[in-house]
Amino acid sequence: MSDWNLSDPEQRHQAAADYVLGLLSGADLTRFEALLSISHEAQRDVQQWREHLNILNDELKPQTPPSSVWKNIARATKPESLWSSLRFWQGTGVGVAAALVVSLSLWLSPASQELDERDIDYVYVIQGSGSQPEWIVNASLNQNKVFVETVQPDVLPNGQVCELWLMVKGQEPVSLGILPKSGINEVVIDPQWRNALQNSPLVITLEKPEGAPNGYQMGPVLARGQWTPVNKSI
Structure with a gap:
């Protein structure tokens, strides 16, 4: 998904x-x-x-499956490991086996995993005036990144935009960029904010098309909220 x-x-x-x-x-x-x-x-x-x-x-009327069905399910859910199968390695040429190892290494690389599992640790939903979601903000501590996904933002007058800020205690507001009109924005977080991220509120401000002047002079605050931790045990 x-x-x-x-x-x-x-x-x-x-x-x-x-x-x-x-x-x-x-x-x-x-x-x-x-x-x-x-x-x-x-x-x-x-x-x-x-x-x-x-x-x-x-x-639909309930049906009782034959016992063979449950045996087949049990067998299918506990397949023999490809890596521990002696017959597999005996029947595979050295060159093919080496190529398979390289292919699996590439398939399991972080770059490809990023598209499927972003190691999300925290989430924040930005709501509009009608309590409908406009953006969903996901944070990955492992990747030091924030992903801002567009849902259904309101249209702002005069080309104005919304800008997202991380409010780190004792520091100037950290801009996470202008919220996108469509698609997903990916923002790299400075590693020094990693440990402070979960306790740092998010603020959304209204800005001119070019964003906040000098990168830190914030406009009117539209919303403010806290991260919600993602339950990794699900």
């Missing part, structure tokens, strides 16, 4: 289906539940899927 655009009704509806079926976990689950807590559209999608699945539960 990491690449889904939750402002798109069809993709949000599909995410709601995965949520009802229990297919979401980790950062994906946290991201959708953050949206669900404040979005009437997402709540309606979830309710529609629950009603749809309940109809199936009422109409």
